[in-house]
Amino acid sequence: DSGVTQTPKHLITATGQRVTLRCSPRSGDLSVYWYQQSLDQGLQFLIQYYNGEERAKGNILERFSAQQFPDLHSELNLSSLELGDSALYFCASSTTPGLSNEQYFGPGTRLTVT
Amino acid sequence: QKEVEQDPGPLSVPEGAIVSLNCTYSNSAFQYFMWYRQYSRKGPELLMYTYSSGNKEDGRFTAQVDKSSKYISLFIRDSQPSDSATYLCAMSGGSNYKLTFGKGTLLTVNP
Numbered sequence: 001d002s003g004v005t006q007t008p009k010h011l012i013t014a015t016g017q018r019v020t021l022r023c024s025p026r027s028g029d030l031s032v033y034w035y036q037q038s039l040d041q042g043l044q045f046l047i048q049y050y051n052g053e054e055r056a057k058g059n060i061l062e063r064f065s066a067q068q069f070p071d072l073h074s075e076l077n078l079s080s081l082e083l084g085d086s087a088l089y090f091c092a093s094s095t096t097p098g099l100s101n102e103q104y105f106g107p108g109t110r111l112t113v114t
Numbered sequence: 115q116k117e118v119e120q121d122p123g124p125l126s127v128p129e130g131a132i133v134s135l136n137c138t139y140s141n142s143a144f145q146y147f148m149w150y151r152q153y154s155r156k157g158p159e160l161l162m163y164t165y166s167s168g169n170k171e172d173g174r175f176t177a178q179v180d181k182s183s184k185y186i187s188l189f190i191r192d193s194q195p196s197d198s199a200t201y202l203c204a205m206s207g208g209s210n211y212k213l214t215f216g217k218g219t220l221l222t223v224n225p
Binding site for chain 2: 002004031033035042043044045048055056058088090092094101102103104105106107108110
């Protein structure tokens with residue numbers, strides 16, 4: 001158990017809908033990263049937050065957004081869902097980037113868009 | 115050219131064999147190198163973490179980084195059926211700390 005929690009484990013929804021994925025980092029970790037894993041693209045970085053502020057963006061679609069709250073948990077919002085958004089979404093956390101970049105992953109949320 | 119290249123396998127070995135997994139990369143800014151193990155549909159589990167060049171050993175696992183060749187390796191000694199999983203290399207560096215992953219190598223250790 002990495003100490004990173006993610007909910008829900010599974011989500012099945014229809015095209016055009018909106019969903020919210022939640023992540024709680026390990027105790028003491030200030031940085032949260034979101035990744036998407038699909039069969040063809042592998043693990044791809046989406047976005048990073050550090051202590052409530054956005055730090056880096058990857059190839060995140062405009063339909064996707066995220067935030068990190070004062071208690072350090074993070075939410076990834078996916079809207080206007082398309083079939084191609086079906087994937088595993090992982091959250092990872094680390095302490096302070098630069099001091100240590102060991103990232104610990106949660107169990108993931110499996111999103112199925114029908 | 116992709117930033118990180120990893121042979122997807124699959125790789126099948128008998129129990130007790132030494133396994134060698136490798137990645138090459140093109141971005142010379144990478145300084146942090148990691149190996150993750152991922153069981154089917156589970157979250158990646160951090161196995162080894164190395165900063166810059168050199169070797170690191172942890173039990174049956176040894177990670178090597180050769181920055182001059184842009185080549186990293188993971189060796190598994192005395193492989194066990196429980197080692198059967200997908201192994202992902204990951205690296206980061208430069209101005210942000212996002213991880214760039216290889217596609218993963220599927221390993222099967224046969225009893």
